[in-house]
Amino acid sequence: MVRGGRVLHAADGRVVLQAPGGQLLTLDSSNLALRPGDLVELGDAGDMTRVHVHPTGEYPAEAGPDRRLHLPETWPRLAARARVLGAIRGFFADADFLEVETPTVVRSPGTEVHLAPTSVQQQQAPGVPLEERFLITSPEYHMKRLLAAGAPPIFQLCKTFRDGERGHLHRPEFTMLEWYRPWATLRAILQDCEALLTHLVPGESLTYQGQTLALTPPWPRSSFLDLLRDRGGVQSPERLTADEQLAAFVERVERTLGQTHPEFVVDYPISMASLAQPCAHDPSVAERAELYVAGLEIANAFGELVDAGVQRTRCQADNAERREQGLRELPLDEAFLGALNEGMPPSGGIALGVDRLVMLLTDAPKIDDVLAF
Numbered sequence: 001m002v003r004g005g006r007v008l009h010a011a012d013g014r015v016v017l018q019a020p021g022g023q024l025l026t027l028d029s030s031n032l033a034l035r036p037g038d039l040v041e042l043g044d045a046g047d048m049t050r051v052h053v054h055p056t057g058e059y060p061a062e063a064g065p066d067r068r069l070h071l072p073e074t075w076p077r078l079a080a081r082a083r084v085l086g087a088i089r090g091f092f093a094d095a096d097f098l099e100v101e102t103p104t105v106v107r108s109p110g111t112e113v114h115l116a117p118t119s120v121q122q123q124q125a126p127g128v129p130l131e132e133r134f135l136i137t138s139p140e141y142h143m144k145r146l147l148a149a150g151a152p153p154i155f156q157l158c159k160t161f162r163d164g165e166r167g168h169l170h171r172p173e174f175t176m177l178e179w180y181r182p183w184a185t186l187r188a189i190l191q192d193c194e195a196l197l198t199h200l201v202p203g204e205s206l207t208y209q210g211q212t213l214a215l216t217p218p219w220p221r222s223s224f225l226d227l228l229r230d231r232g233g234v235q236s237p238e239r240l241t242a243d244e245q246l247a248a249f250v251e252r253v254e255r256t257l258g259q260t261h262p263e264f265v266v267d268y269p270i271s272m273a274s275l276a277q278p279c280a281h282d283p284s285v286a287e288r289a290e291l292y293v294a295g296l297e298i299a300n301a302f303g304e305l306v307d308a309g310v311q312r313t314r315c316q317a318d319n320a321e322r323r324e325q326g327l328r329e330l331p332l333d334e335a336f337l338g339a340l341n342e343g344m345p346p347s348g349g350i351a352l353g354v355d356r357l358v359m360l361l362t363d364a365p366k367i368d369d370v371l372a373f
Contacts, residue, residue: 008039017039019034019037021058035054035057035059036054037054037056038052074369077364084200084358085354087199091196091199097152097155098154102136102142104159105133106142107133108334111318111319111330116164117135118172120132136160138176138351140275144180144304144336144339144340147344149339152182153182154179155177155178156178157175157177159174159175160173160175162174174355174367175355177351177357179349179350180349181348183346185346185348186301186348187348189350190219193262193291194218198217203215206293208293208363209365213258213259213262215261219262219263219264221265222265223285224249224267225269227257227265233252242271242272255295257295258293262298263291264291267288268288273287273288273302275314276305277302277303288300291352298356298360299352299353302349303348306340306344307340308341311340318330319332355371
């Protein structure tokens with residue numbers, strides 16, 4: 001009798017069991033000995049037939065740290081991930097968005113102080129010296145250059161990279177969904193979010209880690225500073241520095257967000273939105289919104305800044321802060337700034353973390369649970 005081992009699935013639907021390591025086994029009703037690693041086909045009547053002999057019989061008895069694909073819950077989640085990616089593409093195709101691809105290796109990764117880009121060395125032509133390039137932290141700059149060139153609504157699914165980000169919700173390499181609407185507002189982007197999630201989830205609610213959330217739009221929108229006062233217990237949040245505000249938000253407020261509905265945090269201080277334009281009703285806050293679901297930050301949206309001069313000043317200020325913090329300065333993306341100078345239409349845009357979205361849709365507690373490797 002074969003006990004233990006891992007189940008494999010053949011392309012024609014047959015179920016195959018791999019004999020576990022550590023001992024010799026025999027098939028039911030047979031004197032045929034199985035070596036560790038041999039493959040046995042399971043018949044409909046419970047009968048078994050050996051279909052492959054392991055080359056050495058040296059099959060490990062225990063799965064090592066790099067063998068997580070053997071876990072039985074991995075494949076259903078990877079299958080669900082594939083369905084989600086297909087459904088995302090279907091949603092944007094139905095909404096007349098154009099799917100685009102932009103470079104992964106770039107001259108400038110942006111100057112954002114709180115993001116650490118991954119540096120790479122690359123030859124630009126045979127025989128020339130290596131030059132420093134960066135893996136993208138976001139495809140934002142190139143997608144905005146497309147908007148300045150007259151693009152229609154566009155979206156992209158791509159890999160992005162951020163050094164030093166590792167935890168149960170973070171990976172240094174992760175999958176990003178970004179989309180942009182020219183001649184549109186931040187409000188239109190938030191409505192896209194509501195429509196996308198309700199498109200991906202059958203029914204009117206989502207259950208994650210035992211917590212049920214209603215998905216019927218519109219979802220609540222809460223001001224950043226009001227949240228610090230009302231949920232964080234900070235009496236005068238406007239008197240704090242930006243770093244102090246952010247620390248208080250993460251420590252006191254973030255876990256309370258999106259507990260009954262998905263929830264948007266809006267009206268961030270302008271110092272926390274280097275690529276967003278000021279709000280018309282209050283230029284001290286930015287047209288920025290973040291989407292939270294069950295305490296997880298899922299997406300970050302902007303009413304996009306289109307003023308090239310202001311954008312250059314903000315990038316230079318980022319680099320000045322980098323110097324103060326002992327971080328390296330990063331090159332400005334002159335092509336991006338030049339595109340803004342030529343003229344980018346008023347637009348709304350957003351970056352959404354696909355891995356965290358799949359976590360929500362598959363009830364997975366960790367980001368590792370929805371990735372193959």
